[in-house]
């Protein structure tokens with residue numbers, strides 16, 4: 530990922546704040562059976578001048594964490610409020626008042642397989658969405674991966690389990706080896722699926738298109754949020770539909786969306802430039818509005834921000 534992340538000194542582990550370097554587990558742990566969540570807390574500019582952070586879309590994230598746990602046969606021994614309190618304590622222990630990426634990780638214990646470890650490491654990061662941020666308009670050349678996205682009847686991509694990211698790592702390493710900035714997967718039917726850690730949206734003739742959940746994508750919180758914002762707040766039509774590879778090549782604009790990648794514009798795919806302008810005008814409009822939503826400047830979406 531092109532965004533700079535810095536690991537924090539303290540994390541939360543099984544009910545306690547510990548030094549991240551001392552959050553140790555046995556080498557025998559079955560971490561490949563683990564699930565996780567990727568959540569961001571942003572400094573609010575408008576509604577909160579206290580320097581405290583607000584978690585964006587806490588409820589959809591914790592709901593997905595529980596869905597992933599259920600599907601993988603694990604039970605999370607904490608309530609949503611206890612998990613939120615754990616996040617608050619972790620941010621507090623580190624004394625952070627800058628944007629924070631939070632990654633709750635859960636996996637069965639080696640010594641008691643019916644129980645789980647719950648660990649919450651955090652990182653500070655810099656958003657790429659800030660007005661005039663040059664990292665937003667930096668060129669990003671993508672390729673269609675020769676690796677297909679894992680299918681729902683093999684490893685369900687709708688679940689946020691670590692095992693799925695082996696597939697993403699193959700695609701990312703291939704892209705880096707070949708000199709690209711990132712990769713887009715096709716699904717096992719040959720339709721556009723998603724990126725290695727984000728969903729994709731394309732724009733053509735003023736309309737935004739994005740693949741359905743059945744195209745082997747993670748049920749992305751950002752994608753769902755944008756599916757509300759783009760038509761309702763910006764008046765731009767959106768269609769959730771299967772997208773053929775050539776349709777993506779023929780896009781006027783395309784961007785990735787996700788908690789980590791926020792809104793990341795794509796310059797070209799397989800060496801074919803997208804549209805005439807980069808980032809395209811619709812991508813810029815969506816990103817500017819989304820940045821305001823994250824900063825608590827849009828009244829309607831303040832309820833998506835939970836104060837830490």
Ligand code: PMP
Nearest residue numbers: 726727728747749750751787788
């Ligand atoms: N797809 C994949 C494979 C991801 O890892 C992510 C990041 N969680 C997304 C899509 C975007 O999901 P979200 O908007 O919930 O972060």
